[in-house]
Amino acid sequence: MAAVSGIVLAGGLGRRMGGVDKGLQPLRGRPMVQWVLERLAPQVDEIIVNANQNVEEYRKFGYKVVPDDVAGFAGPLAGLHAGMKAAAHALVATVPCDSPFLPSDLIERLGGFLKSNDLAVAKTGDQPHPVFALVRRHCLESLEAFLAQGGRKIDAWYASLKVVEVSFDDEADAFRNINTREELKGA
Numbered sequence: 175m176a177a178v179s180g181i182v183l184a185g186g187l188g189r190r191m192g193g194v195d196k197g198l199q200p201l202r203g204r205p206m207v208q209w210v211l212e213r214l215a216p217q218v219d220e221i222i223v224n225a226n227q228n229v230e231e232y233r234k235f236g237y238k239v240v241p242d243d244v245a246g247f248a249g250p251l252a253g254l255h256a257g258m259k260a261a262a263h264a265l266v267a268t269v270p271c272d273s274p275f276l277p278s279d280l281i282e283r284l285g286g287f288l289k290s291n292d293l294a295v296a297k298t299g300d301q302p303h304p305v306f307a308l309v310r311r312h313c314l315e316s317l318e319a320f321l322a323q324g325g326r327k328i329d330a331w332y333a334s335l336k337v338v339e340v341s342f343d344d345e346a347d348a349f350r351n352i353n354t355r356e357e358l359k360g361a
Contacts, residue, residue: 175285178266179219179260179266179267179311180217180268181222182222184232184270184271195228210274214269214276217278218267218281226242229241240257243259244321249328250328251317252321258309258311264312267280267308269305269306273350273351276349287340293338298341298349302329317331
């Protein structure tokens, strides 16, 4: 497979967790994003962290940190956009900062199904996980046009692309994300 740039999406407001930066919340004594970075790093050739607050804290992990270009905490697509612009490679993978148990074979499996498609996205059962994706960087132009028209929903942008869904039913728990303080305590 070609070289891959990995983007960790940490640019949200953490509303469901009381407005805190989810990636920096401690899980078993370490920031949640650290767990994500450790799982993603062996799978990609570079890592970019998309963050809109606490940028200096994220830089301490040793990776490039880029904020959204689109104003107003516009969601994961704005993070993907910023990461794609900064990426050095033709393939870009995204993972969220609040899913510390992501599969250790995520990129390999998505890459195995990408073939002539623009994007490969993980799914469990009938549920796609749109922020766990492998995207061709040439889709940046399409994404920029979508964002410029006010688009914010991932699935609406995906509808304009050639997408393949990749089953991870054997690793369904790996996609558990931690959105609330209760879920953080339970993890």
